[in-house]
Amino acid sequence: MLTEFTTSALAGYLVISGILLVIGLIGFFVRRNLIIMFLCTELIFIGAAIAFVAVGRYLFDYSGQVMVIFILTVAAAEAALALALVVLLHRQRDTLDADVYAELRE
């Protein structure tokens, strides 16, 4: 039986999820290793998942946990595609430095 869930407890979970999301964002901008950049997007997904489950718990609604299933799906698909691309790029240039691939934007 789910019991009452106070708004201050909800705020704690939302702040934790916000911190994880922002750290993932900073990591994505700051790191230059392609694989670590994609790992940081997974951190952003984790932060979003905590927010979904916390708000769903507050509203006694299981849709929040269902959203986490979809987040897991998107994360798995993203990991498969991104890592295939990274392996492809690594075979061409033999480096994981994102700056080396800066010419791709043109």
Added chain:
Amino acid sequence: MLALTVFAALRPSPPTMRIGMIVAGVAVAGWLVGLVTGAVAESGGSTHGVFFLIFGLSAVGAAIRMVSHDRPIYCALHFVLVVIATAGLLLLLEAEFMAFALIIVYAGAILITYMFVLMLANQADNPDELRTDSVFDQLPREPASAVAVGFLMLCLVTGSVMSGSSSLPQPNNANAQWTTLEHLPKQFEASVEALDPSFHWPPVASDEGPLIRHDGDGAFIISGEGVRLQLNTDMLPRNTQQVGWTLVNDYPVSLELAGVILLMAMFGAAVLARRAIELTDREKRAVLTAHDSTSSSEAEGD
């Protein structure tokens, strides 16, 4: 202060500065502990608050170390720590199924893929040389502006959470948990039978529709003869049943779309991998004409 810690952790630094950084990090952690303990003491939770502190702080600490560590394998291992701490937070939120699904899918499947590619890409040229650090892993790209923008955004998020959470509507639909039980007729009947064998099945629906009615004491059902039976909260469907029912009942199209996304990802990865072999064939020919001995042996290995 947290912003300063993240900024300091991102810079490559000499050992003395690292010790100072650790002291500063501990101080920040202590300050956060005090802050959150105050918030928890207000809410009155005891063990819940302690575990929330442990899992939350370890998640944030491991995340900071993950984006600041200069060796990619250790970044991935710190991410596993973040996932485990997050699973602990989900357990505190009574989302048991999602907690273990997160560990199985993230720490078990996705992280293995990342580790596999990391080890594939970071092979040492010389087997005797253990550290294969590269310069681009140690030098961050514009840490100051990234941290400033990131924490500006965090201030916005925190501010809106703090000011908005008190004006949230108080949820009054705690009784909605019982509606799932009505959709599971066999389990409903079996649990009613176990609770009171003399109850005359089936119960009668109220005028508004639902079989299970609510009042101040909790949920109850009424049989055809007008006998009232108070329902026990042990009869509620478990977390996994609730999540599964919500998934299939409320989001059937999204479920199909998720399957299509996974199928397309599989096709995409297969197509990319096939093209990779063609590229290396062309590369091998180009390399052979250029008489580059080291690259040609690597291309033949592919």
